[in-house]
Amino acid sequence: MADGTTTVSAPALRGFAPPARRSSLRRFAQRRSTTAVLMCLPLICLIAGLVVYPFFYSIWLSLLNRAMTRFIALFNYRYLLRSDTFQLVIFQSCFFAITAVFFKALIGFILAHVMHNISGKDQKLWRGVLLVPWVIPPALSTLGWWWMISGDYSAINWLLEQVGMHPVAWLASTWWARIWVVAVNVWYGTPFFMIMYLATLKSVPDQLYEAAAIDGATWLQKIRYISLPMLRNIISITVLFSLIVTFANFDIVENLTAGAPANTTHVFATYAFQLGIQSGNIPLGAAVSLFIFPILAIFSVFILRGVGRRAQEGI
């Protein structure tokens, strides 16, 4: 009561709360950090409800038996690791993610350079056209692709016949089906890479390329010694994000092949869906989907370490 607050003790206020307490509450509310926390609260609640809770809940689920009545510890995981089908799923998930992201990044990189060298108005047009695959919902566009490649009367088989070749049962052959899944994924995801690389390319001063030209660089050397180093951070970041998204991809595989033929195109998400929802073994499905997590965590650590180091050096 020695901090001067007693002087505010007007009779009207007395009915509510002790004056000292009231004013320290007000001070607490006026502190900037308090305000900041309060303003972030809705987001924190949202993240807690939509991310943290489901994450821990799925961990809990994966430790239960099929009927979800008994705690069986890591039995589901042990079962999965011993299953031939799941080993195939691990291989396929890695294969899809790595090849698809590699080609998305490569084609995106090339397209970004092509775009960068097209001038003004034309560039806007082409940029718009090339962004189309990315803005169509993938479930829809995959359906479109399915129409073009599946069955004897598909557009692509028709083209093959026109040039005198035999039609191929694309989605019935293991490797063709895998290649098509990757191809559709690349078709869908490349524009994102292109636009990210193009934006970064625009921020690289032209004079670096001019200096390199004068120093004697060919166009290939300019890409190797200027573009690649200048784009390294954005390449790391886009590759990481795309790996995450591609690893967890569901729509394309589900709509194109649904895991067929003979489970040889299943990835984590579709396999988890099949086990958990379609076959009714929710704990096993949860265990499948949780396998994505450690794999991505390892990727992230490696990629983000390089990004942080280069950001510190100011490149």
Place this chain on the structure above:
Amino acid sequence: MAQVTLRRVSKSYDQHVQAVKGIDLEIADEEFVVLVGPSGCGKTTTLRMIAGLEEITGGEITIAGEVVNDVPPRDRDIAMVFQNYALYPHMTVFDNMAFGLKLRKFAKDEIRRRVDEAARILDIGELLARKPKALSGGQRQRVAMGRAIVRHPKVFLFDEPLSNLDAKLRVQMRTEIKKVHQTVRTTTVYVTHDQVEAMTLADRVVVMNRGVIEQVGPPQELYHSPATRFVAGFIGSPAMNFIPCRIQGRGNELTLRLADNLSFPLPPDRTQRYGANTDREMLLGLRPEHLTELKDQAKPNVVRLDSRLDVTEPMGMEILVHFRINGTAVCGRVDPSVRAMAGEILPMSADLNHMHLIDPETDRVI
């Protein structure tokens, strides 16, 4: 080790903008030529055409006798220092300088030798392991020059290399550039908008204006005998005064009339030159350094011109005084020992030995 020639070289951007309008220039081997002119006059465009970074719309450029119109920059054997240095941010200073040599497949120890030599000339030996971000402006400037020097190119091209430095450093680097040129003696084309830089560095100065060359010559010649009104006004600081005047009289007895009650006899050695321009509106060009306080001993052709001062600007080594001659504002330079006060009349003198007469219709100096 190369001559550079420009023959009727022109450049237009998208049909409308004509940045360079057919210029002719011969640059001798080992010469240091400075292109100077106001912003937007086409200096950078000219330099970039020599470098091969900009396509040539018309005319012909040769380097060491070879027409290079269609030769890409990397095969022209030139080196360029950019205004913002354009150092490769992801490479160390050493790699920045070595890059051109590496691309040209020089041996490792030869690269090391050349980089060390350039680092010694430019005094940047301790910086070789750093990245450009860790350098000051002046150090970056040196590295950019080092990158040019190590190549031992036929021609050095500089585009306003000092304009991003503070005033003191600029003066220091100016001397440095001159020293480097005296050491390596490479043909140099240097672009600047700063006439002091041009005058101090150049063997020959090329004054450009609106895409054409106004005058080419050694610095002293441009200062003492400018060919056009533009050059007269551009070279020298403060700028030359231009005062409306009339030449009157006949034969060897010509007078310079500035106002009804203000006329002076022309120096006898000028009468021949100015005889054809009597009784026309002309411009008298007189530098501030030739409008000074009245000296004790009279000299031939130095005339008295008492003036009421509008403004005085003490500069330390001199005082700039502003006054009017028949309504035209002019500037003079007087000794700091003179008591020059605004509002008072100061006995001044005009040195007509250094006068210029300009025809306002053609803007040429007669």
